Amino acid sequence: MQIPMNLTQLYACTCTRLAAQSDSVILLSTCLRNYRLSPSFLAMKRQNFHIQKRCLYTRKYISRMFINPGKPQPKETDLVCKSHKLMLYNDIIAQGHTGAFHMLPFGLRAFEKLSRLIDEELQALGCEKLMLTTMTSKHLWQKTGRWDSMGSELFKLKDRHDMYYCLGPTHEEAVTDLVGSQPISYRTLPIMLYQTTRKFRDEMAPKYGLLRGREFEMKDLYTFDSSEENAKETYERINNAYISIFNRLHLNYIRVAGDSGAIGGDLSHEFHILADIGQDKLLICSDCGLGWNQELVDSQSSQTCSRSDCGPNLTDKIGIEVGHTFFLGTKYSKPLNATFQTETGKQELLQMGCYGLGVTRILQSGLEVLSLENQIRWPHLLAPYQVLIIPQKAGYKAGVCLDLAECLSDRLSLNAALTNEVVIDDRTQMTIGKRLYEAKRLGFPYIVVAGKTALQTPAMFEVIEVASGATETMTEDQLFDKLSCIETIPCHS
Secondary structure, eight states: OOOOHHHHHHHHHHHHHHHHOGGGOOOGGGGOTTSOOOHHHHHHHHHHHHHHHHHTOOOOBGGGSSOOTTOOOOSSOSOOOHHHHHHHHTTSEEEEETTEEEEOHHHHHHHHHHHHHHHHHHHTTTOEEOOOOSEEEHHHHHHHTHHHHTGGGSOEEEOTTSOEEEEOSOOHHHHHHHHHTSOOBGGGOOEEEEEEEEEEOOOSSOBTGGGBOSEEEEEEEEEEESSHHHHHHHHHHHHHHHHHHHHHHTOOEEEEEOOOTTTOOSEEEEEEEEOTTOOEEEEEETTTOOEEEHHHHHHHTOOSOSSTTSOSOEEEEEEEEEEEEEEEETTTTTTTTOEEEOTTSOEEEOEEEEEEEEHHHHHHHHHHHHOOSSSOOOOGGGOSOSEEEEEOOSSTTHHHHHHHHHHHHHHHHHSGGGTTOEEEOOOTTSOHHHHHHHHHHHTOSEEEEEOGGGGSSSOEEEEEETTTTEEEEEEHHHHHHHHTTOOOOOOOO
């Protein structure tokens, strides 16, 4: 059956309107359910696609991406960390040198989504984002005593003028010096400043990929308050934001009291993802659920819960530390003279807190606990792309199936939540089964197969929800309704 002229004209009109006002357009695929696609129509669709691409989005094809979905995975390897292997052998990361990794496009999209999720939670509290210098001068670190106390893990360098700097593993000195250089009134407090940037630590034995490296991405937040009481209220608000972040990721985490270590302060909590590959031993009270890092328990010489109504039983767990919060008091504001003007006009020291999230650690930890041995499973919100469409293998009407896949991609991408979230596996020289295997290996949450049943009237698509293993056959409308409910984090790369 040939497409009527008025429908062909409608398509041309649709493309013209798309160029003028993209948000008012309904793609023609919604109007074609009862028509077969004629060669003349398909040729016109391809001719006009450049208008859509320029105005709405760029279709994404596996064959044009910097990734090798079929990359061989060695049967034997020295790597013992599951997530490290999965990220290396699926082109999520690539090793640059010892303890440092390139973040490849799929991995970077997941990282950017996690960063945006963190931004949402922190900015909802009124935190402001900034970017501090990577290098910090020696004299600031000498003022706080950390130039020497940090030891050999601190990367130090000297410029041509014989001035010494360090590559920041953290930025308490830099941000406190910045805030201390400004006139601060009690009316502006609390000040909450954060960044997500590259950090450096000269690890003696880097291992497990992004879990323990010499370069890593960290979110570090610094808060400044007028009193200890207010600072501790801010401390609890930030801890609650961390809880919200991990809850949104649906990761099995635990918060425990921790050792303040080189950062300092007299109140500290750690957030851990429970995993056997972790390097921290945690002790959890069987009665109340409170927990402690083993290092803190050892330093206090106590192996029981501090609450009087709890028994002596502590359960051992292993975790990957992915977050740490510190109440600092005046540890940094005093040596760096960071003050504010009180209501009576006096200058008083700011009360500080600092809060870290290992963003790349969270990313890999999520894969460690959710993935299968040979298949990536992302925390749903962090999946680089939500939907992969697999058209029929080359042969009987494969071109028509590819066009149907493209129309389906266009329609799904009109949904704001799915814009830039849909990929077409256009490697039609491969079987559907082979591409399906590789799609599951990369961790696409939803896979849509446009096979021979898509040529029926109405067109029927096979929809696979990978996490549950459920497979359903749906019409285009049913498929659209199902996938439109997916929660996503916008990513424009």
